[in-house]
Amino acid sequence: MKLKAYAKVNPHLKITGVREDGYHLLDISYLAIDLHDSLTLSKVKGKGITVASSAPIKVEENLCYRAARALKEASRSPKGVHIELRKNIPIGAGLGGGSSDAAATLVGLNQLWETDLPRRELVHLGKELGADVPFFLFGGYCKGGGTGVQIEPARNRFHGRTLLIVDPPFSLSTPQVYRNYDDLKKEGKVFDGGKNDLQKAALKLKPKLKDYLHLLERNSAIEGEMISGSGSALFGFVKKSWKKGKRELRATLSYGLEKEGLRGEIFTAKPVECGQEIVHSKHK
Numbered sequence: 001m002k003l004k005a006y007a008k009v010n011p012h013l014k015i016t017g018v019r020e021d022g023y024h025l026l027d028i029s030y031l032a033i034d035l036h037d038s039l040t041l042s043k044v045k046g047k048g049i050t051v052a053s054s055a056p057i058k059v060e061e062n063l064c065y066r067a068a069r070a071l072k073e074a075s076r077s078p079k080g081v082h083i084e085l086r087k088n089i090p091i092g093a094g095l096g097g098g099s100s101d102a103a104a105t106l107v108g109l110n111q112l113w114e115t116d117l118p119r120r121e122l123v124h125l126g127k128e129l130g131a132d133v134p135f136f137l138f139g140g141y142c143k144g145g146g147t148g149v150q151i152e153p154a155r156n157r158f159h160g161r162t163l164l165i166v167d168p169p170f171s172l173s174t175p176q177v178y179r180n181y182d183d184l185k186k187e188g189k190v191f192d193g194g195k196n197d198l199q200k201a202a203l204k205l206k207p208k209l210k211d212y213l214h215l216l217e218r219n220s221a222i223e224g225e226m227i228s229g230s231g232s233a234l235f236g237f238v239k240k241s242w243k244k245g246k247r248e249l250r251a252t253l254s255y256g257l258e259k260e261g262l263r264g265e266i267f268t269a270k271p272v273e274c275g276q277e278i279v280h281s282k283h284k
Helices: 064-076 097-112 117-128 174-186 199-205 209-217 246-259
Strands: 002-018 026-042 047-055 078-086 139-144 150-153 164-165 222-228 234-238 267-268 276-280
Touching: 002 097, 026 267, 047 064, 064 078, 064 097, 064 117, 064 150, 078 097, 078 139, 078 174, 097 117, 097 276, 164 209, 199 209, 199 222, 209 222, 209 234, 209 246, 246 267
Parallel strands: 047 078
Antiparallel strands: 002 026, 002 276, 026 078, 026 139, 139 150, 164 234, 164 267, 222 234
């Protein structure tokens, strides 16, 4: 079975409080986009789980492996699987690649192993793997509450829009960004975080991000520029008035990066209505 595991951006992220255990409460939105990782799930003899990944992550820490283990334990399946993961979504960029891979593994193995767990049980398993995983079991455009795992599908007001994403050559630690946010609050620096309350905390952690943000802000073809999640990737929506193609837009931004002495990858993407897609299956 082959699957696409789609990325996400967060057009809206507000912190509404902090629980006693330190977890932050969120008012957040998620938008699935067609930038994707590729997974291949293959049946094997026996009940073992193996993973081959292009990402430099230990197997036991790989979210695909952890998702497969969680599904096996919940369903008591006697079957095994070999998972091949090809990464295209940047790691540590706030685009949800690891969480999407986990959700795709749950969905794919639920069919491959014929465990037939309902989505609510997959969501329950997903919550234990990461806060973004439940969203990818819905996809499209959703609003989230609590720690981000209370997912409610919503009308996709971004349908048909083109996004431009810039991924700097560095990642950010999500826990550290949240700690920076807490420090700013403790210092009495109450601020309007715009559409993403974590943005100023991320910029404090990595001031170089400002250069990338300013580059997007100065681009007349882009609107709504911001970081995704806790960063480090930034994105904006291509204005509907932009009449040229994606190639010209990417070339303009590439020139801007070079002129400012900045490095980074540039992606264009479109919203999708699912969190993952099975593109080939011959398991029956």
